Amino acid sequence: MGRPFGVPVYVSPSWFLVAALITWVFGDQLDRILPDLGPVRYLVSLFFAVAFYASVLVHELAHTVAALRFKLPVRRIQLQFFGGVSEIEKESETPGREFVLAFVGPLLSLLLAGAFHLGMKAVEPASVPGVLLAGLMISNLLVAAFNLLPGLPLDGGRMLRAVIWGITGKPMAGTIAAAWVGRGLAVAVLLGLPLLTHTGLLGNRTQDIGGMNTVMDALLAAILAAIIWTGAGNSLRMARLRAHLPELRARTLTRRAIPVDNATPLSEALRRANEAGARALVVVDGHGDPTAIVRESAIASVPEHRRPWVAVSTLAQDLTDGMKVSAELTGEELLDRLRATPATEYLVLEPGGAIYGVLSTLDVEKAFVKAMARPQS
Numbered sequence: 264m265g266r267p268f269g270v271p272v273y274v275s276p277s278w279f280l281v282a283a284l285i286t287w288v289f290g291d292q293l294d295r296i297l298p299d300l301g302p303v304r305y306l307v308s309l310f311f312a313v314a315f316y317a318s319v320l321v322h323e324l325a326h327t328v329a330a331l332r333f334k335l336p337v338r339r340i341q342l343q344f345f346g347g348v349s350e351i352e353k354e355s356e357t358p359g360r361e362f363v364l365a366f367v368g369p370l371l372s373l374l375l376a377g378a379f380h381l382g383m384k385a386v387e388p389a390s391v392p393g394v395l396l397a398g399l400m401i402s403n404l405l406v407a408a409f410n411l412l413p414g415l416p417l418d419g420g421r422m423l424r425a426v427i428w429g430i431t432g433k434p435m436a437g438t439i440a441a442a443w444v445g446r447g448l449a450v451a452v453l454l455g456l457p458l459l460t461h462t463g464l465l466g467n468r469t470q471d472i473g474g475m476n477t478v479m480d481a482l483l484a485a486i487l488a489a490i491i492w493t494g495a496g497n498s499l500r501m502a503r504l505r506a507h508l509p510e511l512r513a514r515t516l517t518r519r520a521i522p523v524d525n526a527t528p529l530s531e532a533l534r535r536a537n538e539a540g541a542r543a544l545v546v547v548d549g550h551g552d553p554t555a556i557v558r559e560s561a562i563a564s565v566p567e568h569r570r571p572w573v574a575v576s577t578l579a580q581d582l583t584d585g586m587k588v589s590a591e592l593t594g595e596e597l598l599d600r601l602r603a604t605p606a607t608e609y610l611v612l613e614p615g616g617a618i619y620g621v622l623s624t625l626d627v628e629k630a631f632v633k634a635m636a637r638p639q640s
Contacts, residue, residue, distance in 0.1 A: 275343035285312040323347045325371040358429035365421035372407035414445030416494030438502035445495030453488035507634040508594035517611045517620035518542040530570035543621035555579035590619045
């Protein structure tokens with residue numbers, strides 16, 4: 264839908280479903296408040312749905328601007344079912360920044376609610392602008408209040424995480440606590456929302472509560488609870504992932520390699536590798552500079568009886584700059600480099616440019632799975 268601050272904004276297909284639902288529900292409300300509108304009320308309701316999601320976009324842009332200010336890359340903003348999300352690619356470096364990053368979204372929603380409240384004073388309450396402004400004020404207050412609930416994946420949960428992180432010095436401790444509070448909120452929403460609406464504690468008249476309303480309230484509660492529960496679980500998994508990322512080190516995962524020239528028969532190259540205790544082959548030119556990596560899958564595809572007649576050059580993949588990585592890379596920096604140039608093997612170089620070995624993506628995957636299987640200390 265555009266690129267404010269250089270960040271692409273996408274609209275999920277589920278948004279259209281929610282926009283239609285808002286148009287229908289708000290249209291029925293307008294029929295009671297402004298009965299003279301007739302069918303035009305649904306056009307007004309559609310405008311309200313779009314304006315509401317524009318407010319959600321402003322909420323997410325607040326997160327995005329704060330993230331960019333802290334030099335945290337933002338992949339995209341997506342408007343979707345029941346709100347939006349700013350996909351920030353890296354964690355905040357300090358709990359203070361995490362708190363600010365989470366708080367600016369609800370703060371902008373509160374400021375928008377205040378602006379709409381001021382606008383209401385300039386128009387007739389029983390008019391289309393008056394009803395629209397009142398609806399946008401209330402909806403932004405609800406967005407702010409809901410997001411300030413202290414459980415992940417909500418903004419209030421991230422604020423709670425930041426507080427516990429600041430007290431304990433352990434970001435993982437904050438994530439665990441905020442995620443379990445989020446799961447508790449999910450259960451509370453699932454059980455409490457239908458109860459509140461059924462008893463009329465939310466301001467609805469008990470005589471208006473019927474079987475269909477009860478079913479809709481239960482369905483809404485189930486959807487919200489599922490979103491919160493799933494988001495809390497995803498936050499735990501992502502925190503665990505980031506906690507294990509430093510264990511991925513290019514130097515420790517690299518296979519030792521030996522240099523061979525283009526014309527070397529595969530059988531001879533493998534014999535030299537076995538003698539040297541190496542597990543990879545790097546093709547070099549006459550000056551000893553690396554030009555290609557002999558692919559492990561290609562070696563396995565050659566029958567043993569044919570290996571004396573197959574030159575390693577026929578099994579090698581030419582090196583590009585993206586396939587050369589530093590032996591000092593670790594964690595997220597290493598994964599970012601591998602994602603930038605997808606390949607099965609990479610040449611690992613010492614800081615001075617000397618060949619250190621070959622890094623296989625299969626080895627990286629195995630190390631990551633092994634690290635994730637260990638319990639978090």
